[in-house]
Amino acid sequence: xxxxxxxxxxxxxxxxxxxxxxxxxxxxxxxxxxxxxxxxxxxxxxxxxxxxxxxxxxxxxxxxxxxxxxxxxxxxxxxxxxxxxxxxxxxxxxxxxxxxxxxxxxxxxxxxxxxxxxxxxxxxxxxxxxxxxxxxxxxxxxxxxxxxxxxxxxxxxxxxxxxxxxxxxxxxxxxxxxxxxxxxxxxxxxxxxxxxxxxxxxxxxxxxxxxxxxxxxxxxxxxxxxxxxxxxxxxxxxxxxxxxxxxxxxxxxxxxxxxxxxxxxxxxxxxxxxxxxxxxxxxxxxxxxxxxxxxxxxxxxxxxxxxxxxxxxxxxxxxxxxxxxxxxxxxxxxxxxxxxxxxxxxxxx
Amino acid sequence: xxxxxxxxxxxxxxxxxxxxxxxxxxxxxxxxxxxxxxxxxxxxxxxxxxxxxxxxxxxxxxxxxxxxxxxxxxxxxxxxxxxxxxxxxxxxxxxxxxxxxxxxxxxxxxxxxxxxxxxxxxxxxxxxxxxxxxxxxxxxxxxxxxxxxxxxxxxxxxxxxxxxxxxxxxxxxxxxxxxxxxxxxxxxxxxxxxxxxxxxxxxxxxxxxxxxxxxxxxxxxxxxxxxxxxxxxxxxxxxxxxxxxxxxxxxxxxxxxxxxxxxxxxxxxxxxxxxxxxxxxxxxxxxxxxxxxxxxxxxxxxxxxxxxxxxxxxxxxxxxxxxxxxxxxxxxxxxxxxxxxxxxxxxxx
DNA sequence: CTGTTAGCGCCTTCAA
DNA sequence: TTGAAGGCGCTAACAG
Numbered sequence: 001x002x003x004x005x006x007x008x009x010x011x012x013x014x015x016x017x018x019x020x021x022x023x024x025x026x027x028x029x030x031x032x033x034x035x036x037x038x039x040x041x042x043x044x045x046x047x048x049x050x051x052x053x054x055x056x057x058x059x060x061x062x063x064x065x066x067x068x069x070x071x072x073x074x075x076x077x078x079x080x081x082x083x084x085x086x087x088x089x090x091x092x093x094x095x096x097x098x099x100x101x102x103x104x105x106x107x108x109x110x111x112x113x114x115x116x117x118x119x120x121x122x123x124x125x126x127x128x129x130x131x132x133x134x135x136x137x138x139x140x141x142x143x144x145x146x147x148x149x150x151x152x153x154x155x156x157x158x159x160x161x162x163x164x165x166x167x168x169x170x171x172x173x174x175x176x177x178x179x180x181x182x183x184x185x186x187x188x189x190x191x192x193x194x195x196x197x198x199x200x201x202x203x204x205x206x207x208x209x210x211x212x213x214x215x216x217x218x219x220x221x222x223x224x225x226x227x228x229x230x231x232x233x234x235x236x237x238x239x240x241x242x243x244x245x246x247x248x249x250x251x252x253x254x255x256x257x258x259x260x261x262x263x264x265x266x267x268x269x270x271x272x273x274x275x276x277x278x279x280x281x282x283x284x285x286x287x288x289x290x291x292x293x294x295x296x297x298x299x300x301x302x303x304x305x306x307x308x309x310x311x312x313x314x315x316x317x318x319x320x321x322x323x324x325x326x327x328x329x330x331x332x333x334x335x336x337x338x339x340x341x342x343x344x345x346x347x348x349x
Numbered sequence: 350x351x352x353x354x355x356x357x358x359x360x361x362x363x364x365x366x367x368x369x370x371x372x373x374x375x376x377x378x379x380x381x382x383x384x385x386x387x388x389x390x391x392x393x394x395x396x397x398x399x400x401x402x403x404x405x406x407x408x409x410x411x412x413x414x415x416x417x418x419x420x421x422x423x424x425x426x427x428x429x430x431x432x433x434x435x436x437x438x439x440x441x442x443x444x445x446x447x448x449x450x451x452x453x454x455x456x457x458x459x460x461x462x463x464x465x466x467x468x469x470x471x472x473x474x475x476x477x478x479x480x481x482x483x484x485x486x487x488x489x490x491x492x493x494x495x496x497x498x499x500x501x502x503x504x505x506x507x508x509x510x511x512x513x514x515x516x517x518x519x520x521x522x523x524x525x526x527x528x529x530x531x532x533x534x535x536x537x538x539x540x541x542x543x544x545x546x547x548x549x550x551x552x553x554x555x556x557x558x559x560x561x562x563x564x565x566x567x568x569x570x571x572x573x574x575x576x577x578x579x580x581x582x583x584x585x586x587x588x589x590x591x592x593x594x595x596x597x598x599x600x601x602x603x604x605x606x607x608x609x610x611x612x613x614x615x616x617x618x619x620x621x622x623x624x625x626x627x628x629x630x631x632x633x634x635x636x637x638x639x640x641x642x643x644x645x646x647x648x649x650x651x652x653x654x655x656x657x658x659x660x661x662x663x664x665x666x667x668x669x670x671x672x673x674x675x676x677x678x679x680x681x682x683x684x685x686x687x688x689x690x691x692x693x694x695x696x697x698x
Numbered sequence: 699c700t701g702t703t704a705g706c707g708c709c710t711t712c713a714a
Numbered sequence: 715t716t717g718a719a720g721g722c723g724c725t726a727a728c729a730g
Contacts, residue, residue, distance in 0.1 A: 006723055017701045022725060032699060047496075051470040053411065054723035057402045057706050064452075069438075079634045085434040089418075092455045101471065104416075104453040106441045121400040121707095122450065147396075230638040259638045266640050285428045289579045289608045291615050291640045355707055366717045371709060381715060403707035406722050470723095702729070707722105714717080 005046050013042040025050070064101045065312060066123040067091055068115070070130025070137045070155070071108035078108065079228060081256060083282045083301070084129050087154065090305025091127055098309060110136045115144035115151075125150035125312045132157035132197035133225075152312045152323075154304065157197035162315070164307055166326040168199050168281075171297040172206025174330050175251055175279050178295075180214050182337055184249035184277055187211065190236050190261060192253050193223035203253050203281060219245070229256025230263070237264035248276060249336070255280035255287055255296055262290065262335065277336040288333065295336035300327045354395050362391040374399070413450045414661060415472040416440055417464070419479025419486045419504070420457035427457065428577060430605060432631045432650070433478050436503065439654025440476055447658060459485045464493035464500075474499030474661045481506035481546035482574075501661045501672075503653065506546035511664070513656055515675040517548050517630075520646040521555025523679050524600055524628050527644075529563050531686055533598035533626055536560065539585050539610060541602050542572035552602050552630060568594070578605025579612070586613035597625055598685070604629035604636055604645055611639060611684065626685040632678075641683035649676045 007025075011018040016035060024031045024039035031039075042048075056062050067088060072078050088104065095102045103123055107113055113136075117123040126149055128141050135157065142160040145151040156163045179187050189207045192200050204220070211218050221240055223232030233252055237260065240247065250265075252258035258280030262272060270276050272292055280287065283298030304326045314321030356374075360367040365384060373380045373388035380388075391397075405411055416437060421427050437453065444451045452472055456462055462485075466472040475498055477490050484506065491509045494500040505512045528536050538556045541549050553569070560567050570589055572581030582601055586609065589596065599614075601607035607629030611621060619625050621641055629636065632647030653675045663670030 004723095008723085018723090019702080019725080020700060023700090026725085028726095030699060035699080047468075049465060049468045051406070051723055053402050053406045053470050054706090055725080057400070057406055057708095057723080058725045059706090062402065067453075079435075080438060082431060082434070082634065085431070085438075086428075088453075089429060089434075089455055092453060096454070096461070101452050101454070103413075103450050104437075104441060105445070105450070106438055112445070116398060119396075119398045121402050259635075263638060263640055263642075285431065286608075286635045289612060291612055293612075353707095356709095357707085367707090368709075368718080369716060372716090375709085377710095379715060384715080400707055403722090404709080406707085406724090407709045408722090700730080702727100704725100704727080706724085706726105709720105709722090711720085712718090714715105 005048050007048070007050070010039060010043045010046060010048050013046060014039045061124050061316075062121055063099070064103055064123040065095055065309070066103045066105065066117040066126045068126055068128045068130070068141070069104070069106045070128055070134050071106060072131055073108055073110070073134045073136060080106070081131060081229065081254075082284045082286065083255070083299075084155070086285055086301050087129055087304055090301045091129070091308055092305075093302070094306040094309040097306075098313065100309075107137065108134065110140070113137060113140045115141055115149055118149045119147070125152070125316050127151075127308050127312055128153040128156070128161070130155045132199065133194050150312060150315045152308055152315060154308060155199075157194075159198065162311065162323060163198070164304060164311065164323045164326060165199060166299050166328050168202030169206040169209070171281065171328040171330075172203040172251070173210040174328070175281065175297050176207050176210035178330060178332065179249045179251065179277055179279065179336060180210070180216065182277065185216055186219070186247040187216065187249040187251055188240065188245070188247045189218070189220045190233060190250060190252045190257050191220055191222050192229070192257065193225045193232060200253055207251055219247070223257060229254055230260035233257035233260025234264045235260075237261040238268070241268050241270075250276060250278045252278070252280045255282040255284040255294060258294055258296070258335075259286075259290060262294070272335055273337060279336045283331065287331070290335070292334035295333045296331050298329045298331045300329070303327055354397050356397070356399070359388060359392045359395060359397050362395060363388045410473050410665075411470055412448070413452055413472040414444055414658070415452045415454065415466040415475045417475060417477045417479070417490070418453070418455045419477055419483050419490075420455060421480055422457055422459070422483045422485060429455070430480060430578065430603075431633045431635065432604070432648075433504070435634055435650050436478055436653055439650045440478070440657055441654075442651070443655040443658035446655075447662065449658075456486065457483065459489070462486060462489045464490055464498055467498045468496070474501070474665050476500075476657050476661055477502040477505070477510070479504045481548065482543050499661060499664045501657055501664060503657060504548075506543075508547065511660065511672060512547070513653060513660065513672045513675060514548060515648050515677050517551030518555040518558070520630065520677040520679075521552040521600070522559040523677070524630065524646050525556050525559035527679055527681065528598045528600065528626055528628060528685060529559070529565065531626065534565055535568070535596040536565065536598040536600055537589065537594070537596045538567070538569045539582060539599055539601045539606050540569055540571050541578070541606065542574045542581060549602055556600055568596070572606060578603055579609035582606030582609025583613045584609075586610040587617070590617050590619075599625060599627045601627070601629045604631040604633040604643060607643055607645070607684075608635075608639060611643070621684055622686060628685045632680065636680070637682065639684070644682045644685035645680050647678045647680045649678070652676055
């Protein structure tokens with residue numbers, strides 16, 4: 001295996017100096033057309049490629065951003081909320097638009113938290129996406145930020161870190177009004193069990209506002225804190241039925257909870273949406289493909305991804321930046337409305 | 350904003366030379382205990398952190414691997430098969446075990462293919478995970494490999510690149526035998542529409558073998574090539590019913606197809622599993638949460654992830670490596686068996 | 699327009 | 715045990 005070829009080799013081949021090669025290849029001013037042509041030719045012939053580590057070392061920025069997916073503080077390999085994975089793809093697309101590479105790290109265990117991306121010159125900033133439930137994780141990244149890391153996040157339970165989110169209150173209220181408009185009165189809110197988080201509080205308050213507007217009774221069910229979102233939704237819904245709580249609709253604080261709720265309803269022979277309408281929140285990729293298709297308050301993942309990247313860039317550049325609310329859209333599918341065109345209204349589920 | 354601190358600053362603070370600092374921090378031989386202690390102390394006080402770019406430039410390897418998710422050659426933002434996203438998480442975990450960072454890139458459009466990770470010293474090798482349908486993509490990465498990139502993949506339609514996969518033939522045969530054992534006779538195979546791929550051919554041949562063993566008639570439905578897997582499965586299944594093809598079970602070549610098939614069955618009032626049993630292939634994360642829960646031939650994603658990383662390391666090291674088959678497990682849920690404990694058998698779906 | 703000279707921050711011989 | 719010097723491969727001033 002032969003030595004890697006460097007800009008010196010190209011220089012020699014083209015009969016010029018190394019610095020001229022550098023200028024020629026990067027299109028700097030001050031190189032004659034003829035020289036540039038010859039350099040490019042030799043570089044191509046030698047299949048020369050600059051070592052990006054050296055390029056980066058000389059310049060200042062790394063051209064990379066780190067994306068950390070913060071999972072539940074459980075055993076390794078716990079399933080990640082699929083909305084986060086969708087968001088990851090959108091962040092990657094947005095980063096690619098800025099010619100940035102992304103480094104991805106899945107973290108959940110305090111023993112393996114890592115955030116020194118900027119300090120170690122591994123990346124220029126960090127986007128943390130994850131579950132509010134990993135408090136130790138959020139504390140860790142908040143501390144990293146105070147030590148100079150550039151951090152923007154999605155999913156933080158609080159506002160210690162600059163956090164992007166949608167208008168959860170408004171989204172929840174819209175969902176509830178939709179249920180009311182289609183004739184539902186006993187609408188139950190299924191919360192995530194973990195109350196100390198921003199998104200939950202806002203979705204809950206949106207639910208309460210909308211119910212109060214209509215003078216309808218508020219009823220909340222709380223998921224237990226263990227297991228996946230789906231299992232939590234499943235258990236919470238089963239509880240409701242076992243306790244003979246009357247209800248004709250469920251507004252779940254997340255799509256995962258809603259999916260679990262639908263399983264439980266089905267298990268007990270409740271027909272969706274005839275007996276119970278269900279609507280979730282997030283807009284996970286599988287929502288259109290559940291049985292019946294799940295209505296949801298969809299967060300615009302593409303916009304969220306680009307806002308995150310944009311804000312991080314501004315933070316890195318030391319500019320002022322703001323985190324606008326991510327747009328929401330009520331997606332009305334068969335789970336909440338028997339007459340939706342999106343699915344048949346006469347089936348049993 | 351003050352200048353970043355380097356090993357020279359530590360040297361000055363500790364009253365030693367820069368090279369001594371380097372040795373002390375990296376635990377090399379030939380530094381007195383007392384000197385090392387002082388260096389460590391000053392380094393900590395100054396919060397010194399080596400610039401990883403410089404470290405990497407001096408060494409040879411980058412300590413990074415690139416993971417490319419190859420999507421359908423369609424518009425940007427097309428949803429990624431969720432099994433690939435799961436696999437990505439497992440690859441990340443395996444890479445972390447080897448103290449490697451991973452660079453992630455979602456690629457689908459020939460205009461933006463990029464594979465020069467090794468040549469540009471961005472990473473030491475590439476793991477390509479993706480859909481067989483992106484032929485241009487697979488050709489691109491095959492060419493990159495011939496130009497010196499280290500590439501291992503999952504999902505390639507052929508064997509031009511070193512490809513990890515499970516024993517698709519055996520897995521399919523197992524699934525079919527399970528259906529036969531539970532009394533099904535008219536079992537339909539729903540293929541992905543794109544026949545020129547290894548996994549499809551093997552799953553199909555496994556189906557045919559198992560059916561032939563039992564002297565049962567083979568019947569294949571092909572999905573159209575457009576849209577998501579789910580939509581393809583939906584349309585193919587609808588076609589079957591519209592054409593009054595009799596069947597009591599569906600073996601879908603992938604979970605996505607199976608999810609779509611379940612939607613179609615439900616739309617037409619067919620009860621799962623009483624009227625039609627359904628089983629998929631892959632083991633996507635949402636399979637336990639469909640209604641009814643989806644039986645599937647589950648590929649061990651954790652093992653797949655570690656095999657991919659392991660094989661890539663051996664390739665990088667120039668060692669011999671082999672790609673063993675990834676283990677499969679038949680997961681028997683309610684969609685294929687009314688008496689499963691995993692769900693109720695008396696419900697209507 | 700081109701070449702020379704310094705580094706970027708670190709690791710690694712080789713002398714002292 | 716320590717330090718001086720020479721790169722890793724490149725960019726960027728500054729001379730010529």
